[in-house]
Amino acid sequence: MVQAKWNGAVIAxxxxxxxxxxxxxxxxxxxxxxxxxxxxxxxxxxxxGDACYHSLIVDGETNEDAAWYYPEPKDAAAEIAGRIAFWKGVEVG
Structure with a gap:
């Protein structure tokens, strides 16, 4: 099981x-x-392709643009369609 955590919360x-x-x-x-x-x-x-972003909000704290996804990935990246990744201090493991 892989988890993404930020500011004490499991995001994914x-x-x-x-x-x-x-x-x-x-x-x-x-x-x-x-x-x-x-x-x-x-x-x-x-x-x-072109990525879009989400900010994370946990317990009143905001992590700007810490999640991204490709709404229409190119064929070479088709496996990430419908998926979200994280950075900017989000712990993944």
């Missing part, structure tokens, strides 16, 4: 993560949506 938990470039991508339904806040941030990866 799954036995079905996909690891790409050292990041665990969790199935969307394994992520607690109550901790996610939509962000307007985006980024581009030449082989994965």
């Amino acid at each position: 938990e799954s036995e079905d993560t996909v690891i790409v470039e050292g990041n665990h991508y969790f199935p969307r339904d394994s992520v607690w949506s109550k901790y996610l806040l939509h962000s307007d941030a985006t980024s581009h990866c030449p082989w994965k």
